[in-house]
Amino acid sequence: MNEAFTWSLVDEYIEDRLIPRDPALDEALDANRQADLPPIDVSAAQGKLLQLFARMAGAKRILEIGTLGGYSTIWMARALPEDGTLVTLELDPRHAAVAVANAARAGLDRVVDVRVGPALEQLAELDAEGAAPFDLIFIDADKPNNPAYLTWALRFSRPGTVIVGDNVVREGAVIERHSTDPRVQGVRAFFDLLAQEPRISATAIQTVGSKGYDGFMIGIVNG
Numbered sequence: 001m002n003e004a005f006t007w008s009l010v011d012e013y014i015e016d017r018l019i020p021r022d023p024a025l026d027e028a029l030d031a032n033r034q035a036d037l038p039p040i041d042v043s044a045a046q047g048k049l050l051q052l053f054a055r056m057a058g059a060k061r062i063l064e065i066g067t068l069g070g071y072s073t074i075w076m077a078r079a080l081p082e083d084g085t086l087v088t089l090e091l092d093p094r095h096a097a098v099a100v101a102n103a104a105r106a107g108l109d110r111v112v113d114v115r116v117g118p119a120l121e122q123l124a125e126l127d128a129e130g131a132a133p134f135d136l137i138f139i140d141a142d143k144p145n146n147p148a149y150l151t152w153a154l155r156f157s158r159p160g161t162v163i164v165g166d167n168v169v170r171e172g173a174v175i176e177r178h179s180t181d182p183r184v185q186g187v188r189a190f191f192d193l194l195a196q197e198p199r200i201s202a203t204a205i206q207t208v209g210s211k212g213y214d215g216f217m218i219g220i221v222n223g
C-alpha cells in the first residue's frame with residue numbers, strides 16, 4: 001500500500017477511536033473550503049495534540065501566529081477556561097474573517113481575539129499594549145519569519161511557557177543546507193536560534209499523517 005495512503009488511513013483510525021466529533025470543527029473546515037482557503041490547517045490528531053499541550057500547560061493565555069480559518073485556534077481555545085484568552089494573528093483579512101465566523105460558530109467569540117495584519121507588526125503592537133505573558137505560543141505562519149517569531153515568543157514568555165512550531169521538517173527538506181526554498185531556510189535558522197538559545201529547552205518530532213511528512217518543534221521556557 002502507498003505510504004501516504006496508509007498514513008491517512010491511520011489518522012482516520014486515530015480520529016475514529018480517540019477524537020470525538022466536534023461539529024464546530026467540521027463546520028470550520030467546510031467554511032474554509034467554501035471560502036477557498038488553502039487546506040494547510042493542522043490535522044484533527046494534531047489539533048488535539050495542541051489542545052492537550054494547552055491543558056498540560058494549564059493555559060489561560062494562548063498566542064497563535066498564523067490563523068488561517070481558525071481550525072487550530074478552535075482546538076486550542078477549547079482548552080481554555082471561560083476567562084481565558086487566545087490572541088491569533090493573521091495577515092490576510094479574508095482568512096481572518098472566516099476565522100472570526102468559525103470561532104463565533106464554535107461559541108468562542110469571547111475568548112478568541114483575531115488580529116489582522118503582518119504578525120511582526122501585530123506583535124509589536126501587543127508589546128506596546130503591555131500584553132501579559134502567554135502560557136502557550138503556537139508559531140504557524142510564514143516560515144521565513146520563524147526566527148523573528150521565536151524572538152517575540154520569548155519576549156511574551158515566562159518560565160514554563162510552552163512554545164510549539166509547526167512544519168519544521170518539510171518532507172525532510174530541513175536537512176538540505178543549500179536549499180533555495182526560503183521556508184526551509186527559515187526553519188533552519190529557527191533551529192539554529194533554538195540551538196544557541198539558553199532560555200528554551202526544545203526538541204522536534206517528525207510526524208506523518210493525513211498532512212504528509214512534517215514535524216513539530218516543542219519547547220519550554222526555562223526557569
Ligand SMILES: C[S@@+](CC[C@H](N)C(=O)[O-])C[C@H]1O[C@@H](n2cnc3c(N)ncnc32)[C@H](O)[C@@H]1O
Pocket residue numbers: 040041042065066067068069070071072073089090091092095117118119120140141142145
Ligand atoms: C499554515 S496557515 C495557519 C494554519 C492554522 N494555524 C491551522 O492549523 O488551522 C498560515 C497562515 O499564516 C498567514 N500568514 C502568512 N504570512 C503572515 C504574516 N506575515 N503575518 C501573519 N500571518 C501570516 C497565512 O495567511 C495563513 O493563513
Ligand SMILES: [Mg+2]
Pocket residue numbers: 040041042140166167
Ligand atoms: Mg502548519
